[in-house]
Amino acid sequence: MNRVNFKDFKAKALQNPEVKEAYDLLEDKYQIIDMLISMRKNAGLTQDEIALAMHTNKSNISRLESFNYKSSPKISTLSQYAQATGHKLEIGFVRQ
Numbered sequence: 079m080n081r082v083n084f085k086d087f088k089a090k091a092l093q094n095p096e097v098k099e100a101y102d103l104l105e106d107k108y109q110i111i112d113m114l115i116s117m118r119k120n121a122g123l124t125q126d127e128i129a130l131a132m133h134t135n136k137s138n139i140s141r142l143e144s145f146n147y148k149s150s151p152k153i154s155t156l157s158q159y160a161q162a163t164g165h166k167l168e169i170g171f172v173r174q
Contacts, residue, residue: 123163132162
């Protein structure tokens with residue numbers, strides 16, 4: 079049996095333009111989720127504490143920090159989350 083490691087599998091899969099497009103879309107979402115969780119943990123806060131600061135419930139924070147969020151979060155939600163962790167939301171674009 080010929081085994082392929084994940085790195086090789088990923089490289090081959092990303093040669094397909096449709097796979098690459100889907101991957102790029104998910105990569106942005108993963109990056110945002112990772113940033114949210116990192117900000118919360120670095121602030122030493124729990125999801126309950128973030129929820130309290132944002133006047134919402136823990137399940138909304140859990141959903142925001144996962145792929146269970148059906149649509150993209152509102153900018154105002156991201157801004158409130160950032161503020162609850164002692165940050166300020168900044169949005170920018172970079173040339174590809």
